[in-house]
Amino acid sequence: MTEPQTLIDKLWSAHEIVRRDDGESLLWVDRHYVHEGSFHAFGKLAERGAAVAEPGLTFAVADHYVPTRGPRQAIANPEIARMVRQVEENTAKHGITLFGLDDPRQGIVHVVGPEQGLTLPGLLIVCGDSHTSTHGALGAYAFGIGASEVAHVLMTQTIWQKKPRRMRITVSGRTAPGVAAKDMALAIIARIGTDGATGCAVEYAGPAVRALTIEGRLTLCNLSIEAGARCGVIAPDEATFTYIKGRPYAPLGADFDRAVAAWSQLASDADAAFDREVSLDGGEIAPIVTWGTSPEDALPIDASVPDPAREGDAERARRVRDALDYMGIAPGKRLTDIAVDRVFIGSCTNARIEDLRAAAAVLAGRRSKVPGLVSAGSSLVKQQAEQEGLDRIFRAAGLEWGESGCSMCVGINGDLVAPGERCASTTNRNFRGRQGPGARTHLMSPAMVAAAAVHGRLADVRPLLAGRSL
């Protein structure tokens, strides 16, 4: 009899080509996603005069540097234009499919992969971006890598890895209305810390996880890296198969049925052992916002920020003081008393169609008290949102409706939060200077960003949802 296996074990062993005595394994890569930032890796290939081993398994997008405003085909900033041109040249040279600026399928890599049916259960997926953990939502083993590893994958379609420890995070019960996948993720990170899953692959399980839509699962897995995890994965189910069916690159017809039969085996065996288990009660999760400079600095919206004077531990007190100082928030202040200067709805974390619908449901018929930008996760999401009239709701509320890209999450396309400005944001990192030098970021769900827009300060979205369909 074979030992019971976790989903992580099954995904790992299906891709293991060689295991060395020292414990490192050579893994087969099913999909490799690249973007403008992969230029270092293409440079390494050029240095060696090497070819791409499997251009048919490599897919590129233009997302990190692309403008969300103004003419996209004639980028004003020459450095940014060069970044986009480089990915066009490198992919053309190596015969790699590019969802570039002139392609209707362009968008953020972690939105485009699932949307195009490139991301499938049972695949091993890598990308030179830490939020590659997103793709685990469909039952793929997906993780972010650095430029040297990107070069290695380009040249060999394989990657050396040491098997991580296996961690299961179970969310029991059911979440309340107005509580989103983002709140679940932030509750987990607040509980285990930003290095709580370092060295681990995480499987998310439990009824509250199972009840998430695929888009919610993508948000949850996306934020795995903010708890330090190598990857996050959710066993595929009927909802997954329904999501995938008919997508452009997914198997069709009888091939699809055979795939579903294989994918249905992708679950942890009943008695499989994990190296670490964490449990949360989904019913206790409230809408959450971050107050500090790490995603673990997260609290329910009805709380107050910590007061360093009341912290028992000197080291913790110092960290809280530093964070509050950077954020410009008085110790002990109520979160709902914190005024914001702008809002941003976008990023690989929260810019899918359901995210835009959730924000629009709050903003419909209301005005935003502060300026803000909405950037859809992909050009196809943007198109769908426009068909549904969501763009009109955002515009009527006073927000800007931009093109798709990484935009203000990382700010390298020029979409920046000004120094000292405070932004309620659907993104993934509230690090110092993340959205621009001196920028102050509060992370929250799309509906909570919409609530912050309506009130001009951090606010609980739930009262705004009364009488509205979600």
Added chain:
Amino acid sequence: MEKFTKVSGAACPIDQANVNTDQIIPARFLKWTRQMGIGKVLFHDLRFDAEGRERADFPLNRPAWRDAKVVVAARNFGCGSSRESAVYALYDYGVRCVIAPSFGDIFAGNAVQNGLLTATVTDAEAAEIMDALARAPDVPITVDLEAQTIVCGNKIFRFAVDPVRRMRLLNGWDDIALTESFRDRVAAFKDADRAQRPWAMPRESA
């Protein structure tokens, strides 16, 4: 890749937990190639104010630590973004080793690819080394990868490092060459896998 055996020199304490790669190199410098002098922008927004003046309170700006070959920090150094430029910036500045209680996984992987040692000590040891440096900034540190020791003044600490990474650093091994030696195994895997998991291929007609 250059081999790593031993490094001796100034060690700069950065007494912060969760130093993320956005701090190590802000995103606006990710367009830079190494030839542009990426070491100049290491910790840019912590080292310099908005006008480009040095912040006197940042440790790397203190005379004793300006030429640091070693950085000592609190837990979870290098968390966040996968940007390998964070490693390039440290290395090209002159840093050869980071000592901390834990590291972001992707950062640690990037480090070994570039000859930068991530030496793991306990929280208490990291605090003790940083404290010793705060009291005596000029005390040089020697990190010996063969012996897995850190000599700081008259104290010796042992550090942990993944044995695979240790061997790679000591030998300056290149992944690609190693993988090439498994070429036949990779080809055999690919053939068997295509038969076993036909659904894993992207649909051609898309």
